[in-house]
Amino acid sequence: MSVANFASLNELNEAHNTLEKAHSLHRGDFIDAFSFLGKHTINNELAVVRCYIPGAKKVAICSENQQLALEKFQDTALFQLVVSHNKVAEPIKLDIDYGDCQVQRYHAYSFESSLDNEAMYLFNQGTLAHAYRHFGAHLITQQGVKGTRFSVWAPNAKAVSVIGDFNHWDASCYPMRFHPASGVWEIFIGEDLSDKNYKYSLLTEHNQRIEKADPFALQMQLPPHTASRVASLPKAPAPISPINKFNQAISIYEVHLGSWRRNVEQGNGYLSYQQLAEQLIPYVLDLGFTHIQLMPISEFPFDGSWGYQPVGLYAPTSRFGDINEFAEFIRQVKAAGLGVLIDWVPGHFPNDPHGLAMFDGTHLYEHADKRQGYHPDWNTHIYNYDRAEVRSFLLSNATYWLTEFGIDGIRVDAVASMLYLDYSREEGQWVANCYGGRENLGAISLLQQINASVYGENPNIVTVAEESTAWPGVTKPTDQSGLGFGFKWNMGWMNDSLEYMKKDPIYRRHHHNEMTFSLVYAFSENYILPLSHDEVVHGKGSLINKMPGDDWQKFANLRAFYGFMWAHPGKKLLFMGGEFAQYDEWDHDKSLDWHLLNEAKHQGISNLIKALNTTYKATPSxxxxxxxxxxxxxxxxxxxxxxxxxxxxxxxxxxxxxxxxxxxxxxxxxxxxxxxxxxxxxxxxxxxxxxxxxxxxxxxxxxxxxxxxxxxxxxxxxxxxxxxxxxxxxxx
Structure with missing residues (x-):
């Protein structure tokens, strides 16, 4: 074979390989786009620059006041040019002609990685407490260029692309760089993509194409839409005041923001975060409560879950506004002297296709074994608490709300479901731990880790456990083998006292111990006495309708019971509507029945709550x-x-x-x-x-x-x- 023929054969093979790679880019299954796109050395003098831009008619490099036109490769969206090394500096700016418009854009494949290797190490170790600063979409400056970095953990995906408004949701436009050591994919796009919607397009190991919302998204679209949205962290919050201690008056008003009050002037829609600030804060202050507790505010698809099946764990729900409006709402709550807690749900997550389930085509966030990874009560997935990266994800989420918004505390939902491997399961439906027991050792150590970490960062915060069993040491410090929570809901007090109050007074003498038994264990933990949303839904009836007797006796019973509650050891929590004796059960789809306050008996209950809170706060005993x-x-x-x-x-x-x-x-x-x-x-x-x-x-x-x-x-x-x-x- 002659030298000429050999050279021709090499060129033919190279052209064939290039065409295959162009087709792979088109399909969105190119395994390592950064090894092909961008600027790559040919020899000491020459380099080749390649870019793949669907829809482009012409592409040129903007270099040293000149245009270097790239050649379109066959009938593909691949453009390339062999240039002298010193003619093209990185990052490369491209002039792109789409026919009907012309834009200049930095070549995404000419930037170095901006990932923090030390942070990735800690993430893989399960100890990264601020992972949200490294994952998700962030506006940063890279190599002197302001733009947006995307990063996502998907170690088992074959290829990952970021798709969104800015690239017509085309998986071929921005395939990401893979870091095998950490399992993380990232890309920096040299544009400010603020408020743009995006997702990740992943190719699984079985060549299935799936689209996922960003687990670390700071904002999401308004449901039923499911995309993430590029946003920035809010400005630094006000410091957390020391108003959450065991020896202080704590009286909590629990609120579901979507149904506290509706906007009657706008079709009975939701109030905005600003409207909530203007109306809710003075109302709570007037009633004399010290804290507001918000039912889950992490983004969730289904209204009927009340937020307890979240998909965007880092995104304040867009139902009432964006992340900055939420942050401003929290700032106004704090400025009024009120503490604020949020409901936090680390026990499970839903199976919505855009969520965490089978995130990269494998059981990444959840246990693969259904006996450990599926929750039969809620048809949800259970986190794999033994996986280090999942621990970093949850630890960082708790840290996020407390650090970035100045929220005083988190109330951790359904702790019992996390602690017990056999929770709500029959024999043979669960897997024992390594010691043959029913304790979920991974969940226990994670809760201890989270409590130790967040209290270590700021001792003024508070964590609260909704724990319904007699698990020992829930509020005992972690260095004494406790779980490390600040408070625990006293579910025993709630159940016993409500059972007593439901009975006709003529029979109460036979159930006297239901009101006294709580004092047997009242000082074994730091307790909050909860009359929460759970007690006024699903056919349980409102608090006033749990009371026996005629209408006057119902109200008298409730008043006497509130008096007993405010005097009983333990901090106080009352769900909205209970402060004026709403007749109806709580309905998340409608406002509270505010018209009842026009009636003297309901206003009387409101007056009593004010008096109880006033007396309580003024009386250290x-x-x-x-x-x-x-x-x-x-x-x-x-x-x-x-x-x-x-x-x-x-x-x-x-x-x-x-x-x-x-x-x-x-x-x-x-x-x-x-x-x-x-x-x-x-x-x-x-x-x-x-x-x-x-x-x-x-x-x-x-x-x-x-x-x-x-x-x-x-x-x-x-x-x-x-x-x-x-x-x-x-x-x-």
């Missing part, structure tokens, strides 16, 4: 020693015959408070009660007061002490107990 048995003493916890409960709340230095609760519709005159000190006692709260809708049975405002033994004390007082009423007395 009611909150200072919530988690300490020294702060509580029964006067008479055994008066089942009369269904009367009486106890003392104490602080270190302030006067004691006596709480007396009469849970029968009978008036008890000359009711004798032992008291600890020879002082006068002043009535500071009476749930039977007419301003709250009560009967107004006359009760003395100041009660003298009698030298008479009673209930183990040397002194007594005598007073009249109104029907279905709670009293607070303070030592004078």
């Amino acid at each position: 009611l909150y200072e020693k919530d988690n300490n048995g020294e702060g509580f003493r029964w006067i008479d916890g055994g008066n089942a015959d009369q269904s009367v409960f009486s106890f003392i709340r104490k602080s270190s230095s302030k006067p004691n408070v006596i709480a007396i609760c009469n849970f029968t519709p009978e008036v008890h005159e000359n009711f004798k009660l032992g008291v600890p000190k020879a002082k006068r006692y002043q009535l500071v709260l009476n749930t039977d007061d007419t301003q709250f809708g009560g009967s107004g049975v006359l009760v003395e405002n100041e009660l003298p002490v009698i030298k008479e033994d009673n209930h183990g004390f040397e002194y007594s007082i005598s007073l009249t107990l109104a029907p279905l009423a709670t009293y607070y007395l303070v030592e004078k």
Whole structure:
């Protein structure tokens, strides 16, 4: 074979290879686009520049005040040119002629990687607490050019492209660079793509083409649309104030933003974040609550999930505005002196096709074994808590809300479902841990890691566990083998007390222990007493309709119960609507029934909540020693015959408070009660007061002490107990 023929054969082979690569780029299955596109050395003097631009008619390099035209390769979107090394500097700017328009754009394949190798190492180790700064879409400056970097973890994908508004959702335009050591794909596009919609197009190991939203997206489209949206982190938030401690007054108003109030002037649609700030904040302040708790605000596709099946874990829901409007809403809440908590859902995620499930064609975020990776109650997937990168993902998400928005705390949903491998499963439907037990060791260590990390970054934050079992040490520090939460919802108190209150007063004497049993364990954890959304949906009825008797007795029962709750050890949480005794069950599709406040009995309940919160915050004995048995003493916890409960709340230095609760519709005159000190006692709260809708049975405002033994004390007082009423007395 002659040299000429050999050269011709090489050229033919090279042309064939180039054509195959062009076709591969067209199909979006080119494995390593950066090895082919961009500028590549041929020898010491020459380099070849290649770009693949669908729809382009002509492409030229803008170099040193001259245009270097690239040659279109056959009938493809590939353009290439052999040039001298020193004629083309990187990053390369291209002049692209589409026929009907001409644009200049930086060549995405002429930029170096901007990934932080140390951060990727920590991500793979499961300890990267700020992964959201490295993953997702971010506006950065790379090699002197302002643009947008995209990065995504998809270690088992054969190819990944970023698709969006900016490239006609074409997977052939921006195939990404793969980093095998970390399993991460990234690309820098030299354009500010703010507010552009995007997804990742992935080719699985089985050559299936799938499209996924960005797990680290800071913003997403308004459902039912499913794309991610390029956004920036909000500006630095205000610092978190120390208002979340165990010895402080904490009274929480739980809110579902989509149904607290609707915009009647705009077709009963949602209020915006700004409208919520203008209306919700003064309302909560007027009621006297110290904190607002938001039901999940991470983006979720289905309204009926209330946010508990999130897809965009880093994206504040777009139902009420964008990320900056959400951040401003939080800033205004904080500026008003209120704390704010959010519901956080690390226990499971839905199977929506654009979400985390089978993210790169494999069980990446979830367990592959259905006995560990599928939740039968909710038809959802369970995170693989043993996978290091999943731990970084969840750890970073908790950090994100607290650090980037200044949110005071997270209430972790369904902790029990995370802790137990056999949660809601029958024999044979779950896999034991390495010790043969039912404890989910990965979930336990993850919760400990998250709590230790976020408290380590800022001791003023708070984490709260919705944990419905007797798991020991939920609020015990992690260095003492506890889970490390700040507080735990007292589900036992909630269940027992509501069961008691549902009963006709004539039968309550037989269930007296349902109101006293919580004091057996009240100081074993740092508790919050929750009357949450879960108690007023799914046929359970509203709080007012759980109460027995005629209409007057229903309201009196509820008032007395609220009085008992605010005096009981533990911080307080009340779901919206309960503050004015809404009749209907909560419906996420409509506003609360605000018209009820025009009726005196409902306004009376609202007045009572204000008075309870005011008295509570002004009285350290009611909150200072919530988690300490020294702060509580029964006067008479055994008066089942009369269904009367009486106890003392104490602080270190302030006067004691006596709480007396009469849970029968009978008036008890000359009711004798032992008291600890020879002082006068002043009535500071009476749930039977007419301003709250009560009967107004006359009760003395100041009660003298009698030298008479009673209930183990040397002194007594005598007073009249109104029907279905709670009293607070303070030592004078």
